[in-house]
Amino acid sequence: MNDINELFSRIQVINGLDPTDLTPQDIDALVVFYRYRRTRKASLQTTGTNIDDVLGKPQVKISPGTVRRNLHYPDTNVAPS
Amino acid sequence: MITSSEEPSADTDVGSSDDTSPLLPDIDHASDASPFLPGTHIQWAWDSTSLNLFKTCPRLYEYTMIRGYTSPHENLHLRFGIEFHQALQDYDTCRSQSFDHDEAVWETMYSLQLRLAAKPLPNGNEKAVKYKNLDTLRQLVIDYLDHYQNDPAKTFIMVDGKPATELSFRFELDFSPDAAPSQPYILCGHIDRVVDFNDALMILDRKTTSSTLGSYYFEQYEPNNQMSLYTLAGKVVLKTAVKGVIIDAAQIMLETENRFVRGFTYRTQDQLEEWLQSLSFTLGYAEACATQEFWPQNDTACDKFGGCKFRSCCSKSPQVRDKFLNSDFVTLPIEERWNPLKNR
Numbered sequence: 001m002n003d004i005n006e007l008f009s010r011i012q013v014i015n016g017l018d019p020t021d022l023t024p025q026d027i028d029a030l031v032v033f034y035r036y037r038r039t040r041k042a043s044l045q046t047t048g049t050n051i052d053d054v055l056g057k058p059q060v061k062i063s064p065g066t067v068r069r070n071l072h073y074p075d076t077n078v079a080p081s
Numbered sequence: 082m083i084t085s086s087e088e089p090s091a092d093t094d095v096g097s098s099d100d101t102s103p104l105l106p107d108i109d110h111a112s113d114a115s116p117f118l119p120g121t122h123i124q125w126a127w128d129s130t131s132l133n134l135f136k137t138c139p140r141l142y143e144y145t146m147i148r149g150y151t152s153p154h155e156n157l158h159l160r161f162g163i164e165f166h167q168a169l170q171d172y173d174t175c176r177s178q179s180f181d182h183d184e185a186v187w188e189t190m191y192s193l194q195l196r197l198a199a200k201p202l203p204n205g206n207e208k209a210v211k212y213k214n215l216d217t218l219r220q221l222v223i224d225y226l227d228h229y230q231n232d233p234a235k236t237f238i239m240v241d242g243k244p245a246t247e248l249s250f251r252f253e254l255d256f257s258p259d260a261a262p263s264q265p266y267i268l269c270g271h272i273d274r275v276v277d278f279n280d281a282l283m284i285l286d287r288k289t290t291s292s293t294l295g296s297y298y299f300e301q302y303e304p305n306n307q308m309s310l311y312t313l314a315g316k317v318v319l320k321t322a323v324k325g326v327i328i329d330a331a332q333i334m335l336e337t338e339n340r341f342v343r344g345f346t347y348r349t350q351d352q353l354e355e356w357l358q359s360l361s362f363t364l365g366y367a368e369a370c371a372t373q374e375f376w377p378q379n380d381t382a383c384d385k386f387g388g389c390k391f392r393s394c395c396s397k398s399p400q401v402r403d404k405f406l407n408s409d410f411v412t413l414p415i416e417e418r419w420n421p422l423k424n425r
Contacts, residue, residue: 038220
């Protein structure tokens, strides 16, 4: 997955997921998307330059998927990749 | 009431006269005491929420605190703020457990996603939903955490080695209701975080808004009930000088980056003493209302804060008002009503 539009589509899918179906990669995608969108807004605001033209479209970095501790809820069925 | 010019401590007139820490021990929710004197509506345990209600309008206070009326629908603004606070609290917890920044952000987003999948944000009017929705909440949380990744305001570490975060407090005043001279008033509340900033201890309080973060926004905090109470509480709880409050304001932007601005509000010892003196009058008035079982309308406050939710009912004739209150609002059972004594 290496396109902002595909990433945005994935976010829409994540929005509809049952909590038990969330994967670590889904959370990674959320973090990447919102950081990318901030950077994009900043570049358009300050220079009028589209960040995609400068850096290329974002690559979604998929972590190895280590399941970290869940702070507040019982363990969900989120398996590491 | 502080009767000396010295900094307040646990041994002065403000604060408990015994050795009990004003920080709350873990208390089972089932054992939450009533903030009212038994058999009366005289409130003896107050916090900034209940004080704000009464100071705004005694009738608003009566409808909310005494009669338990609330809107039938969850308030989007309140929920958005609660979720934002919870997310930041989760991040602080992770960092205190030696998670690095990115790990803490990941955990925070994970917990946020779980909570909102289980219970989505409520609806609101068109403008409210435009600014406060799942997408803007996620963006605001990540932007805030990244913005303050290397925060110069460091969490204060208390003498017991614990970080000064999520501090629930209660402390006694040195005056009591006339109806119960042996029961001092107490002030309760919850401090998100105490920080060391530029060699000064400050309370850190986070706010979300869609308003522009200029001088006009921050002027609302001087004078301000909540900020005065927090500063006083900080001094009593930590037994050391707390200069005031850092208002960590987060402005939700749609087309451009979210904005984060810190404002500072200070309270001198004299200002705190004046606030306490004023408080004694306010609480005396509250007791008089409760004794008479009559809470007057403050008809100059109806248009404040976007308009009071009870305005349409208050504008009705007294003989028919209850009918409208009962149809437009729901009555919360006592255990679900706002209670300053309830542990958070």
